[in-house]
Amino acid sequence: MKKxxxxxxxxxxPGMNAAIRAVVRKAIYHNIEVFGIHNGFQGLIDGHIExxxxxxxxxxxQRGGTILHSARCEAFVTDEGQSRGIEQMEKRGIEGLIVIGGDGSFRGAQALSEKGYPCIGIPGTIDNDIAGTDFTIGFDTALxxxxxxxxxxxxTASSHERTFIIEVMGRNAGDLALWAGLADGAESILIPEKQDAMEDIIDRLKRGQERGKKHSIIILAEGVGSAFDYADDIKRTADLETRVTVLGHIQRGGSPTASDRVLASRxxxxxxxxxxxxxxxxxxxIQNNxxxxxxxxxxxxxxxxIDMNMFQLSKELSI
Known part of the structure; x- marks a missing residue:
């Protein structure tokens, strides 16, 4: 392979840039020319390649985000879009493609591979929701x-003696919520894979009150539902002052941790x-390192x- x-x-x-760096330098070390494609598959179709x-x-x-930028691309779902992408690479003599992203990105790579164009995927998503790997690039930093x-x-929860619900990313996977909840001693962790009944959440909060606990933390993955709806239910059912914080896209940013930099490089x-x-x-x-x-x-x-043993442990430690 030459290109x-x-x-x-x-x-x-976070860590995508470290992965790009590793691809470029590893390839050049082996006398392979590297072409960066800007704006994802849309940039591939449009020929934004250098x-x-x-x-x-x-x-x-050390930089978060991606210097190649990213974009959604509906056109690449079509045969026409995929063929146009292959045409752009063949024009430049590019013989293989490395795609850094999540399952949606891998579907594009799969389509190209099925058309005979060699592709390799690298899992990069803060949700840690890709099968076949223990960790994805970005998860540790987001966590x-x-x-x-x-x-x-x-x-703040302690100062005002309130219950706080913190909504984190995770539409289909609860890893961020589970790991963060266990690491921070949350009273309840609500994830798509295992949802607690409202009665169980209230019972746990009340048990805490009975032993003199003045505040509580609940971690909720966005795929479970709205944190504001849960807050309303807790207020109505248990008459507990409840506040909501939605962390949103702050979870995507920031300098990658050492763990993510090393993982991305490897x-x-x-x-x-x-x-x-x-x-x-x-x-x-990566599995078992x-x-x-x-x-x-x-x-x-x-x-x-997810690791259900971790989920059970979180319940045992939040009694």
Missing amino acids: LGVLTSGGDA QMDIGSVGDII NTVIEAIDKIRD LGAEAVDLLQAGQAGKVAG QLVHHDISDILSKKHT
Whole structure:
């Protein structure tokens, strides 16, 4: 392989820049030319492609977001859009593509692979909702952002003796809520995979009151429902003053943690190695701290699962 392309797609995640850097420098180390594709698959269709060198990725390993930018692209769902993307790469002699993103991005990579164009996926999403890997790029940074916010909110909750519901990202996966709730001693953790009845939430809050607890923290993943609706139910049912904080896109930003930088660097380099080895239609990941790869089709057909032992532990420690 003499030339490869790299793009980021879907929601941005801290550590994407570290992955781009690893792809570029690993490839150049092996005398492979690298082309950065701006604005995801839309940029691929439009031909927003430029050759990158070592200097192109200098001083970016510590930066959040993605220097290649990202965009949603409805056109790439179509055969016409995919063919146009392949045409743009063939015009420049690009022989393989590395796609950094989540499951939506991998569907685009899968479509290209099925058309005979070699693609490798790198999991980059703060939700940690990709099967076949223990962690995705961005999850650890987002988790630490959430924990820092909860720590500060707890100070206010304690001062005013109130219950706070903190809504975090996680439409289909509760990893952020579960890990943050366990790390910060939340009274209740509400996740899409395992939803507690309102009666159980109220009972836990009341038990805390009975032993003199003055404030409570509830962590809710956005896929469960609106934090404001839960707050209204708690006020109406238990007559407890409840406040809501929706962390929103603050969870996506910030300088990546050391863990995310190392993970991104390892996965970026592994993606280059896979293309060099003639692999196509694969997703690189990490399991038990060892690099692995799986077929994109297998990854997309499986559902990410949370660690239910962690969920049970959170209940046992929040009595």
